[in-house]
Amino acid sequence: MSKRVWVKADWSAPWEERKKFITSALEAGAEAVIVPREDVEKTRKLGNIKIISKSEESDFFFLEASSVEEVEEAISKSRKQEKKTVLSIKISGKKLEKAAIKAGNYIDFLIVISQDWKVIPLENLIAELQEAKTNLIAGVKNAQEAKTAVETLEVGADGVLLNSEEEGFEEIRKTCEILEELKHEKFELSPGKITKIKPVGMGDRVCIDTTSLMKIGEGMLVGSQSHGLFLIHSESLKSEYVEPRPFRVNAGAVHAYIRTPGGRTKYLSELESGDRVLIVNSEGEASEATVGRVKIERRPLLLVEAEYEDRKIKTLLQNAETINLINKNGAPVSISDLEVEDEVLVHLQEGGRHFGAQVEETLLEK
Incomplete structure (x- = not known):
């Protein structure tokens, strides 16, 4: 707090x-x-x-x-x-x-x-x-x-x-x-095993531009379900296609949750300039950052599904080689190189969400 x-x-x-x-x-x-x-x-x-x-x-x-x-x-x-x-x-x-x-x-x-x-x-x-x-x-x-x-x-x-x-x-x-x-929070990150990678057509995705520069190994916790979030890497990597944008995370589809300070979440579609979000590294250490701009554009999307101890979590990301998750060794891995059985870092939690706040309840999300 x-x-x-x-x-x-x-x-x-x-x-x-x-x-x-x-x-x-x-x-x-x-x-x-x-x-x-x-x-x-x-x-x-x-x-x-x-x-x-x-x-x-x-x-x-x-x-x-x-x-x-x-x-x-x-x-x-x-x-x-x-x-x-x-x-x-x-x-x-x-x-x-x-x-x-x-x-x-x-x-x-x-x-x-x-x-x-x-x-x-x-x-x-x-x-x-x-x-x-x-x-x-x-x-x-x-x-x-x-x-x-x-x-x-x-x-x-x-x-x-x-x-x-x-x-x-x-x-x-x-x-x-x-x-x-x-104010820094600490998250437990687990190695989720990839079980499905599937193109799902066009959709609206969200890029979050912050007022902070992120390092390699840092990103944001995002996912389609409240009980499990993927660590999505920042655009701090060099690429032959685009210049690094270390202030940005291409976070995924508009419906997804993002972890925010104080134990809360927001839908990506709700974010706007001046909001506070969490930057999380591969060790689970988190710090706060301010949103400078949110870009929502229509792009091809990819469903990514992972499993940890019989719990499955999902998220939808832009289908592009510049989008990275983080593997169990703390290294970024492009979704274009991602394969079934690979392990990436995820954060799991109990209960559901009510207006962004965590609540203890029975909840089924598919």
Whole structure:
């Protein structure tokens, strides 16, 4: 699951100094920055990033509390706000911890800050607020604290507020990179034995062009059935027919499922620019990528069927030599060279799909 990275930039320093932190937050891909109310307009001119401040012109309205009374007052103010509210609480004892838990039922985003950073109060808040309305944001000072915060009790905080005034603006990039790495999923891949290869006529196929460059051995998980997906290789290989397009996967027919972040799937026909998809390598390691363009064109299709432990899975791919699966040794193999009894990497899972989400149910797909 993605974790939010917010950056604190509202301390009493000259604008030009704090501007470096805001710019770094933008460049590193942070979601939001906290700025003084007088800096909202200047911050908007720097780029597209969510702004948190005490100004009505901000994206999220910012409240602060360091006592139980101030927490109660903040809860009252939040009820009068039309926009989402962010409450930052400095936790200095058990009473404030309990007040924070109460606030979590009313506030959209709850930032908890401890002067001497400790895991235990955060553990308590994570445990108590799992079913609450709020998103729990942990105040941290560096990338290592951020990593600990989002991994605490396995569930972790929903995100972090990084105050890197002492560490420097370079810490923003480190924090974003560490939390990006934690988003990576891992898939179990099995060697599926090819049982059928058959031309099936014309159909609409989908090329997915991403904003990332893929390496040899990387592709996407795609298939005609929810319980089994093939690892379709990217167009990162050299060919006598076309130049490499390492940003692209020719994924197959429009009806097929593709695995997307957060344990979900989409039909290939549903994808559009700005969507997030998963790039998966031959070891099953996955990372997220953004869709830049989707090309749907009518092309001759080929049915590919494979079997693993008496389970059969299928997919339909464009009938062209530039389309590759990945064999059990992690090497790409063109479908024009593919033969019955060859083994290719597949991902198997239980249950069915309901609007892209996995559900435990009896399901028969042919």
